[in-house]
Amino acid sequence: MNVINLLKNILLKSQIYVSLCATLLGVFILQEQESYQNTLAFILFLTFWNGYFFTVYHKRKFAKIWNILGFVLISSILLKYFDLNFYLKWLIVLILGFIYNADFLNINLRQFSLVKTFYVGFIWALSLVWFPLKEMNWAWFFIIFFYTSAITFPFEIRDLKRDDFTTLPMKIGIQNTKYLSYIFLCLSSVLAIYFMKFEFAISLFLTFTFAFILIYFSHQKREDWYYSFLMESLSLMPFLILVLLK
Numbered sequence: 001m002n003v004i005n006l007l008k009n010i011l012l013k014s015q016i017y018v019s020l021c022a023t024l025l026g027v028f029i030l031q032e033q034e035s036y037q038n039t040l041a042f043i044l045f046l047t048f049w050n051g052y053f054f055t056v057y058h059k060r061k062f063a064k065i066w067n068i069l070g071f072v073l074i075s076s077i078l079l080k081y082f083d084l085n086f087y088l089k090w091l092i093v094l095i096l097g098f099i100y101n102a103d104f105l106n107i108n109l110r111q112f113s114l115v116k117t118f119y120v121g122f123i124w125a126l127s128l129v130w131f132p133l134k135e136m137n138w139a140w141f142f143i144i145f146f147y148t149s150a151i152t153f154p155f156e157i158r159d160l161k162r163d164d165f166t167t168l169p170m171k172i173g174i175q176n177t178k179y180l181s182y183i184f185l186c187l188s189s190v191l192a193i194y195f196m197k198f199e200f201a202i203s204l205f206l207t208f209t210f211a212f213i214l215i216y217f218s219h220q221k222r223e224d225w226y227y228s229f230l231m232e233s234l235s236l237m238p239f240l241i242l243v244l245l246k
Helices: 002-013 016-032 038-057 061-081 084-099 115-130 138-158 168-172 174-195 198-216 224-233 237-245
Strands: none
Touching: 016 038, 016 115, 016 138, 016 198, 016 224, 016 237, 038 061, 038 084, 038 115, 061 084, 084 115, 115 138, 138 168, 138 174, 138 198, 138 224, 168 174, 174 198, 198 224, 198 237
């Protein structure tokens, strides 16, 4: 049990696991677009890690220090290995993510009704498609937007009694929220089948099928691991399935 708690603290509470999942989804996209670079994958990991660390711990002093160090490190790498336009795109993503939790600026977007519901998917689409790719790929942008939005909705179902802000399940109910997730998964599937290379489309389709199952069985009383591990793992599944297919 102590080992399990240790792993939980190291991987989950530190936000390393969710950041790794997001990064591998980004790697999957970059490979499909034949744009993969080790340095770029490292930048994605550091960006997501700093972003999620800020989201969870931004009111603590050590988190602010960590985020400043992360900003300096990522900026240094970007300015050394990439052009200024690339760096400016990263700054835009960073600012939009920062505003999401900027309590002290009195513009915390989470306070606005239903913004949280779709903002996460929007930020992920920007971070994984618009930022790393040299040319905008709208098919990938909407695949990621619909998919990440769909797998974010169950977290709002879990937090239904905890959230102080109006969320989608509060507006339309739990079952209708799940229906919307299914619709978004279907839209992502159609885009993937139509626009992606065969093995990548298959990887996404299998992932979406598994996501459908997890969303179907999601409810408020599920254990935390169901969301913090299984639901989060949906982001790395396309990459893992692709590796198995090859």
